[in-house]
Amino acid sequence: TSTSKISFPGSGIAAVAASKANLEDFRRYMQIQTIGHDKLNQLRHVRFFKNLDGVHEQMRKHAEIIRPKFETVEATLEKELGGLGIGQWTKPKGGYFISFDSMEGCAKAIVAKAKEAGVVMTGAGATFPYGKDPKDSNIRIAPTFPEPEELAMATEIFVLSVKLVSIAKLLENK
Numbered sequence: 317t318s319t320s321k322i323s324f325p326g327s328g329i330a331a332v333a334a335s336k337a338n339l340e341d342f343r344r345y346m347q348i349q350t351i352g353h354d355k356l357n358q359l360r361h362v363r364f365f366k367n368l369d370g371v372h373e374q375m376r377k378h379a380e381i382i383r384p385k386f387e388t389v390e391a392t393l394e395k396e397l398g399g400l401g402i403g404q405w406t407k408p409k410g411g412y413f414i415s416f417d418s419m420e421g422c423a424k425a426i427v428a429k430a431k432e433a434g435v436v437m438t439g440a441g442a443t444f445p446y447g448k449d450p451k452d453s454n455i456r457i458a459p460t461f462p463e464p465e466e467l468a469m470a471t472e473i474f475v476l477s478v479k480l481v482s483i484a485k486l487l488e489n490k
Contacts, residue, residue, distance in 0.1 A: 437455065
């Protein structure tokens with residue numbers, strides 16, 4: 317795991333949990349990959365977090381900011397797309413993304429349609445190796461960055477894009 321998303325980007329320190337054999341193997345490779353670890357950065361993190369309670373407190377602060385954004389997206393998805401059979405999505409209990417699965421063959425078109433309306437999203441299929449989603453159905457929604465008002469509007473545009481592309485796909489398959 318890494319602290320790069322909970323402290324400041326690009327500065328994270330990492331922890332590894334593994335079996336004894338895997339840790340020995342990991343150490344062997346780390347000895348030749350890294351001359352010296354960034355000890356000043358490690359010290360900054362220790363001074364900032366102090367202990368595990370400090371990490372938990374920081375994560376609580378993140379949750380206060382991020383939770384309402386996820387709730388906004390989830391409520392709009394449920395209200396506008398729930399029960400239509402044209403998409404399903406995760407309801408994460410942590411993390412920074414919602415994974416949306418559209419009808420097969422629609423994800424790239426949905427992201428393009430949203431972009432036409434001014435909503436720029438992560439490329440469809442970005443969660444797959446080399447960004448190649450064999451079903452062209454996965455879209456990663458990242459609600460953490462936009463301000464709440466902007467996020468609400470972007471989500472409305474996204475669900476409209478899902479509906480338009482899905483209708484076109486259904487008519488094409490008729």
